[in-house]
Amino acid sequence: MSGRVTIKSIAKDLGISHMTVSRALSDNPNVLKATREAVQKRAQELGYVKSAAAMAMRGDGTQIVGLLLPNIVNEFYARFANTMAQSCVAQGLQLIIHLTNDDYNVERLALERLLEVQAAAVVMVPTPAQESFDDQSIANTRIIQLIRQRASATPTSAVIVEDSAAIEQAVAHLVRLGHKKIAYIGADQALSSGRSRLAAFQNGLANLGIEANANLIRSAPPSFEMGRKSATDLFALGGATALVCGGFEVSNGALSAYMDRLSDSGERIAFVGYGDPAFYAWVDGGITTVQIPVEELARRAVDMVTRKTDDAQTFTLRANLVVRS
Amino acid sequence: MSGRVTIKSIAKDLGISHMTVSRALSDNPNVLKATREAVQKRAQELGYVKSAAAMAMRGDGTQIVGLLLPNIVNEFYARFANTMAQSCVAQGLQLIIHLTNDDYNVERLALERLLEVQAAAVVMVPTPAQESFDDQSIANTRIIQLIRQRASATPTSAVIVEDSAAIEQAVAHLVRLGHKKIAYIGADQALSSGRSRLAAFQNGLANLGIEANANLIRSAPPSFEMGRKSATDLFALGGATALVCGGFEVSNGALSAYMDRLSDSGERIAFVGYGDPAFYAWVDGGITTVQIPVEELARRAVDMVTRKTDDAQTFTLRANLVVRS
DNA sequence: GTGAAAGCGCTAACAG
DNA sequence: CTGTTAGCGCTTTCAC
DSSP: OSSOHHHHHHHHHSSSOOOHHHHTTOOOOOHHHHHHHHHHHHHHHHTTTOOHHHIIIIIOOOOOOEEEESSSHHHHHHHHHHHHHHHHHHHOOOEEEETTTOHHHHHHHHHHHHHHOOOOEEEHHHHHHHHOOOGGGGGEEEEEEESOOOOOSSSOOEEEEEHHHHHHHHHHHHTTTTTTOOEEEOOOTHHHHHOOOOHHHHHHHHHOOOOGGGGGESSSOOOOOHHHHHHHHHHHOOOOOOEEEESSHHHHHHHHHHHHHHHOOOOEEEEESSSSOOOGGGGGGGGGGOOHHHHHHHHHHHHHHSSSSSOOEEEEEOEEEEOOO | OOSOOOHHHHHHHHOOOHHHHHHTTTTTTTOOHHHHHHHHHHHHHHOOOOHHHHOOOOOOOOEEEEEEESSSSSSHHHHHHHHHHHHHHTOEEEEEEEEOOOHHHHHHHHHHHHHHHTTTTEOOOOOSSOOOOOEEEGGGGGEEESSOOOOOOSSEEEEEEHHHHHHHHHHHHHTTOOOOEEEEOOOOOTTHHHHHHHHHHHHHHHHTTTOGGGGGGGEESSOOHHHHHHHHHHHOOOSSEEEEEEEEEHHHHHHHHHHHHHHOOOOEEEEEEEEEOOOGGGGOOEEEEOOOOOHHHHHHHHHHHOSSOOOOOOEEOOOEEEEEO
């Protein structure tokens, strides 16, 4: 009732020193068996819980791992978080999830909070931003960048996806089907992933001697709404017979516009998505898409979190094209 | 380089007392402007971050809110977590997410960890379990039960969904379409939600004078796999012309079995899902489903977290049937 | 086998 | 305006 149960309150209750309580609770052999058991019993009864704050302050570190994601409704991020959360439970780690909504200021705040609680490591999808990391403040925390990479003076670890090959394959696949007017929607130049995916798309066309049409390329800060709006615009504009998406959010947004149009007018287009939510296999006879190995990505990230060495490592996984319909 | 930057280390660096540093950093007016600015500048340079542990230990509490969910790949839980995470950012709270996988022991551990870090509140979907809460230990933490309700001596707050009416409507809808053999898949009696949804299904039939067929009812601890397997079994068994799902996981699992069967054999069935992931509108001409107002649910939960009063409250939201196809 | 003291980072409450 | 002291809960170190 009156405040927290602490080793001191238990000690007073039992008329012994708080040190004996501490030892008894940590199964220290230097305590009479009778004493130890009495203490443990009483602690249980009183509902004692060890203070993580006190432990952290003593310099024992914390069991906290931070995860910064743009959002978590996108199935890719959801699956990633799910796998990470499970691994964390298995490792006795606590996962703090912050959603940045791809806003740099939100990211800054979230990072600061995680440093305040002395997170042992932070896995993050960097938001679009020109600045680099404040090396000063992240000195004590292991940072693992996911998918996107931001510059930083002190090298940070990263788990990234090599998707250029898959995107080029997607273009080749569409061309093989006879498409010449291929549109693209993706992130803009502010993101490393935006740059590389667009480049892969353009390379794919160039490799086959096809001229890219700037009107059919939409790039901007990525979001569901951006994907949806861009696709709607492209459909209104006409001309394109195929569409390639270069991002998770964008893909879902564009797909929603496509599905709406399909049920309105019945008009089809060759659609290549990005990421592979379960339902992609089920809609419109199956959506062709660039598949990213989420679970493995998450496992690699946790590996890096629990890794002993301090030196930064970069792990690269390969995306692959799944052709459907 | 050498350890954390603390107010003491800054004080030493500046040749002043640590209290002056403390005051300067908290914008206390009782500090010479010049001193204050010098301190703030130096703190910035050194990469000072306040220790959350020290603050917690002083009794200032924490900004931590715990969220316990069975998983987070299910779109319902994902949307819930997403909304809660956004609200938490807005309120300056940190959200720790633990996934229980509906395992009581995992839940116990997760709850203990959250108490250790002195979470201000915990929003949780209780796992199936016969025991009640350990009232002793949750005395200092606000517990908000979500969707399901577990008994406890000290009353806890809850945000739940009244879905009986929607489920009865679903049955009535199917009967109106001419269905007599209606199957049901849902959680078993261990869960409050399992009990009430099954009862609603049976009431729905009884209201229309239709006899429930025990062979067409599957109830067990709910999961994607359970839903998938039950649906597969029911299809193999034959007889049912319609299927009602009584749970998020179960619904997705059953739907995946249904979609597989549809593409294999083209055989249809009247399907009523539970929850409303975006893609339900897109597959098989649109899935009829029991829709739960997720975002509002999450907002209510955060309301309860930030509420001043200590007395337990129960908030009930109504589900509604969305008819499609 | 047990206890007393010190210190982790911070601020409230008193001195000056 | 600035400094000193004390104490939050815990364990390590050193007595006894």
